[in-house]
Amino acid sequence: MKPQPTLVMIPCFAGAPWQLEQLTHLQDRAMRTLRLPDDVRDLEKLTNFIVDQVQDLESYVLVGDSYGAVASIAVATRQPKGLKGLVLSGGFAKSPITSPLLKTLAALAPLFPGPFYRQTTLRFHAAQLASSFDQEGEIPWSTAKSRAFFIKETPHKAYVNRVRSIEKVDYTPLLKKIDVPTLILTPEEDKLIGKEAAGILLQGIRGSQEVIMLRTGHMFRFSHPGAYSLEVRKFLERMVL
Numbered sequence: 001m002k003p004q005p006t007l008v009m010i011p012c013f014a015g016a017p018w019q020l021e022q023l024t025h026l027q028d029r030a031m032r033t034l035r036l037p038d039d040v041r042d043l044e045k046l047t048n049f050i051v052d053q054v055q056d057l058e059s060y061v062l063v064g065d066s067y068g069a070v071a072s073i074a075v076a077t078r079q080p081k082g083l084k085g086l087v088l089s090g091g092f093a094k095s096p097i098t099s100p101l102l103k104t105l106a107a108l109a110p111l112f113p114g115p116f117y118r119q120t121t122l123r124f125h126a127a128q129l130a131s132s133f134d135q136e137g138e139i140p141w142s143t144a145k146s147r148a149f150f151i152k153e154t155p156h157k158a159y160v161n162r163v164r165s166i167e168k169v170d171y172t173p174l175l176k177k178i179d180v181p182t183l184i185l186t187p188e189e190d191k192l193i194g195k196e197a198a199g200i201l202l203q204g205i206r207g208s209q210e211v212i213m214l215r216t217g218h219m220f221r222f223s224h225p226g227a228y229s230l231e232v233r234k235f236l237e238r239m240v241l
Contacts, residue, residue, distance in 0.1 A: 005059035005084045007232075009033040010050065010068030012090075012221070013162055016153035018065075022139075023229035029236075036068075041161035043169050047074040054082065061085035063232060065221050066193075067162060070171065073201075076182075077174040085239055086178065086205075087232055089185035090218050092197040093204065094170035097163075106163045113156040121159070122147045131189040131217020141223035149222075175204025182208040183235040185228065187216040209235070 007029055009018040015036035023031070034053050040046045050071060054060050059082050064072030069091025076086050097106060109121050126146035134141035150159070182205045186198045202208050211231050213220055221228050 003059075004029060004236075005061050005082075006030040006032060006057050008054055008057070008060050008062050010062060010064040010072050011036050012065045013067035013159075014150050014153045015158055015162070016149070018221075019225075022225035023232075024226045025229040025233040029233075036071075036158070036162075038155055038158035039161065041164045043071065043074050043165045046071050046165065047078070050075050051078070051080060054080075057082050059084045061087065061236070063087040064089070064091060066090045066218065067166070070166065070169070073171050073175070073178070076178045076180065077171060079177060079179060083180055085180050085236070086182040087185065087235065088182065088201060089221060089228070090187060090190060090193055091184070091201065092193055093172045093175060093200050095166045095168070096193045096197060097166070098194070106167075109156075109163060110160045117156045117159070118151055122150050125150065128192040129218050131187065131191070131219070133189060133215045133217050134219060134223055136215060137220075137223025138226050139223055141217075141219050145222075146219060172200055172204060175201065176206065178205045178208075181235075181239040183232070184208055184210040185220075185231055186210055186212045187218055187220045188212060188214050189216070190218045192218050211235075 017035050018033040020031050020033060037049055061084055062072040062075060069088040072086060076083060105121055105124055126143040129146050130143045184198050184201050198210055202210055216224050
């Protein structure tokens with residue numbers, strides 16, 4: 001019997017490692033996570049970093065959340081030998097930044113670190129992440145929690161570099177290269193990413209499956225970790241991984 005692949009959790013835009021102990025339905029699985037580098041502003045270079053992190057693994061499944069999902073897509077388009085599956089939550093193949101105000105803030109962000117970053121940029125970013133379901137979660141969530149999380153985990157330079165890394169990126173034409181079982185986890189309400197993003201992934205990745213997690217928002221990995229991990233587990237069992 002072949003050993004089960006290791007689940008490699010790729011962080012969201014904040015860059016912080018996942019809290020693996022919250023993934024209650026995956027505790028019998030081999031898991032690892034990582035912290036995104038602060039100084040990388042190119043997704044292909046970030047892809048190189050992630051590939052280096054899994055070199056010691058014979059087989060693995062990438063589980064990417066939000067920004068981590070697009071990074072996982074970038075890895076999967078290279079068809080690495082050890083990749084056996086892909087889970088993308090709140091993900092996208094091209095930049096979701098369409099709001100004129102968000103684009104303006106993104107453009108201004110490099111010029112205003114310190115109080116402007118903490119008080120203005122992160123407040124607006126946290127508001128874009130929010131949903132009407134956040135308080136219903138296993139771990140009730142809020143815009144204040146999102147902002148505090150970014151203040152703690154995401155230096156200004158890292159925020160700017162990650163914004164720059166997705167401004168013009170578009171992996172849509174390369175989705176056809178992804179040749180492993182893929183689960184797309186979509187929250188019911190996601191005003192930052194929008195409804196089209198999951199459709200692009202479903203259309204582009206052959207054989208991909210989507211599960212819409214009802215009464216959840218973009219931060220569902222944080223607010224609903226148990227339900228999130230259950231969907232990942234069911235996917236792994238369907239794929240016999």
